[in-house]
Amino acid sequence: MFLSQRQLFKVVGAGAVSAFLAFPLKVLGENLSPEITSTATTATPQMNIFQAVVLGFVQGLTEFLPISSTAHLKVVPVALGWGDPGVAFTAIIQLGSIAAVLWYFWGDLTQVTTGTLRAIRESDYQSQDFRMALGIALGTLPIVFFGLLIKKFIPDFDNSPMRSTATIASVSIVMALLMGLAEKIGQRKRDFEALGTKDGVGMGLAQALALIPGVSRSGSTLTAGMFMGLERATAARFSFLLGIPAITLAGLVELVGLLQEGLGDAGIAPLIVGVISSAIFSYGAIAWMLDYLKKQGLWIFVWYRLIFGVVILAAIAAGFLSNS
Numbered sequence: 487m488f489l490s491q492r493q494l495f496k497v498v499g500a501g502a503v504s505a506f507l508a509f510p511l512k513v514l515g516e517n518l519s520p521e522i523t524s525t526a527t528t529a530t531p532q533m534n535i536f537q538a539v540v541l542g543f544v545q546g547l548t549e550f551l552p553i554s555s556t557a558h559l560k561v562v563p564v565a566l567g568w569g570d571p572g573v574a575f576t577a578i579i580q581l582g583s584i585a586a587v588l589w590y591f592w593g594d595l596t597q598v599t600t601g602t603l604r605a606i607r608e609s610d611y612q613s614q615d616f617r618m619a620l621g622i623a624l625g626t627l628p629i630v631f632f633g634l635l636i637k638k639f640i641p642d643f644d645n646s647p648m649r650s651t652a653t654i655a656s657v658s659i660v661m662a663l664l665m666g667l668a669e670k671i672g673q674r675k676r677d678f679e680a681l682g683t684k685d686g687v688g689m690g691l692a693q694a695l696a697l698i699p700g701v702s703r704s705g706s707t708l709t710a711g712m713f714m715g716l717e718r719a720t721a722a723r724f725s726f727l728l729g730i731p732a733i734t735l736a737g738l739v740e741l742v743g744l745l746q747e748g749l750g751d752a753g754i755a756p757l758i759v760g761v762i763s764s765a766i767f768s769y770g771a772i773a774w775m776l777d778y779l780k781k782q783g784l785w786i787f788v789w790y791r792l793i794f795g796v797v798i799l800a801a802i803a804a805g806f807l808s809n810s
Contacts, residue, residue: 533575537568538756542579542763549583549733549764550726550771552665552705552787553794557654560699561798564651565807573644577740578757582764584733587726589765590772594727598622614679618727621686626731628694633736636697649699652809655798657700662791665709669784672712678720688714689721689728703729705787718779726772 544562548555559576563569588595601615610616636643647653692710696703704725711721801807 533571533753533756535756535759538760539763541571542582542760543767545579545764546583546767547771549580549768550704550775552702552708552784553791554658554700554702554705556699557658560649560654561651564810570810574740574743577736579760579764580733581737582761583768584730584737585765586768587730587772590769591727617682621681621683622728622731624683625686625690625693625728628690629697629732630735632694632697650809651798651807652802654700655795657698658791659795661701661705662788665705665784666788668709668712669788673715674712674717676716676720678723681724685711685714685724686728689725693728693732719776722775722779
């Protein structure tokens, strides 16, 4: 079976718990910030501390799981009646995720950095550390290139159809199918020591797909890594390292832009709380994911993404959720 009865129970149970919790969370959020309406389609008029903690939790939990943090940060607050927090807030609280991944992988990053400098000094360009650093550098270029293109030619990307709820749901379903295919046919023979520059380029191209909300940066890179024959845990570990420059650049660019334009209604306190919350839950998600993939496959995430996408499309069709 693709999914054991126990795993299926967990997926369905998680969905039931989420639905059960949605109402009290919505009521509490509205009581703390009564001016927010459930039909809001733009950035939340006045975010409060409670909402920032919840969104930090959502960001931290979903950034490093292959289920799309962007999708959940768009859908969850809208479903709770808080409105879309906006791309700027979403990108800034990602700084909490980058702090967590730097903290978790500090030893690896130190080794790669010192090893690369030593390899350059000794002209040892076949060094594992040098190839790793080069792979991360080259793998970052696609998402930077296409990200700049979007900013140049789609200045109102925040409100474009690409960020609509229906698009997110549809993309989630497509990615679930690709992830399932990778799990089914991936060879999973190469470990961390076998990583090379071509892996960085291949996974970097896949990472660029995450510019489309709902794809999931970790999901696309993890799927690509498995298609290229990497072990699950190896693909995930390299995916996290590869994401450091991309997540950092996205967060810093949005932070600079927000500081130049002013914080507006976002508020500095909710931003700080959101970043801290994101950092805490991101660290936990990284540790759990790496341990999980040493023993288990991706089917639980495949089924989760399928259910997530289908439920959203059904909710839109039934009029329970706006396609904003």
